[in-house]
Amino acid sequence: MSRPAVFLDRDGTLNAEVDFLTRPEELVLLPGAAAAVRRLNEAARVVVVITNQSGVARGKLDEAQLGRIHARLDELLAAAGARVDAYYYCPHHPTVGPDAYRKDCDCRKPLPGMLVRAAREHDLDLGASWTVGDSLRDVEAGLAAGTRAVLVATGKPDRLARESAACFAAADLGAAVDAILARG
Numbered sequence: 001m002s003r004p005a006v007f008l009d010r011d012g013t014l015n016a017e018v019d020f021l022t023r024p025e026e027l028v029l030l031p032g033a034a035a036a037v038r039r040l041n042e043a044a045r046v047v048v049v050i051t052n053q054s055g056v057a058r059g060k061l062d063e064a065q066l067g068r069i070h071a072r073l074d075e076l077l078a079a080a081g082a083r084v085d086a087y088y089y090c091p092h093h094p095t096v097g098p099d100a101y102r103k104d105c106d107c108r109k110p111l112p113g114m115l116v117r118a119a120r121e122h123d124l125d126l127g128a129s130w131t132v133g134d135s136l137r138d139v140e141a142g143l144a145a146g147t148r149a150v151l152v153a154t155g156k157p158d159r160l161a162r163e164s165a166a167c168f169a170a171a172d173l174g175a176a177v178d179a180i181l182a183r184g
């Protein structure tokens with residue numbers, strides 16, 4: 001039976017937004033983020049990080065460095081008893097970088113490719129899932145994949161044009177998780 005997931009953007013949602021995070025030491029969890037992830041773990045929601053990382057196409061970091069950043073994120077979360085179940089990243093950019101990374105891919109948010117692939121690979125129920133991010137493109141990717149979505153105010157200054165039961169704003173990841181768990 002397919003399971004409900006919560007898709008989390010990384011920068012500005014789980015950790016403090018910096019312009020192109022390239023080293024594990026630069027990763028700083030936002031206040032309450034680890035506790036929020038732990039509550040999702042305890043509520044049996046599959047926690048999937050989905051992150052645009054065009055810094056790879058731009059030559060700012062390579063995929064091995066990105067792996068080390070995610071290992072550091074795992075370490076910080078584990079210290080608080082929390083875990084990410086899977087990571088998906090888009091290393092591409094439509095116009096910049098070497099051939100392998102320069103393309104119109106289907107994974108760069110606002111497109112829903114990462115969520116769709118995660119659902120297939122982890123047997124996730126997209127209609128019972130949520131997406132949380134600090135950018136409108138996170139919300140758009142989540143809605144396009146068929147999830148509900150929450151926009152948090154801890155990163156980019158994006159605002160929703162209007163809220164609905166399927167799409168609303170919250171102060172931070174902790175408040176987003178409150179709302180998600182209350183709505184089922």
Ligand SMILES: [Mg+2]
Nearest residue numbers: 009011012134
């Ligand atoms: Mg973000």
Ligand SMILES: [Zn+2]
Nearest residue numbers: 090092105107
């Ligand atoms: Zn991509």
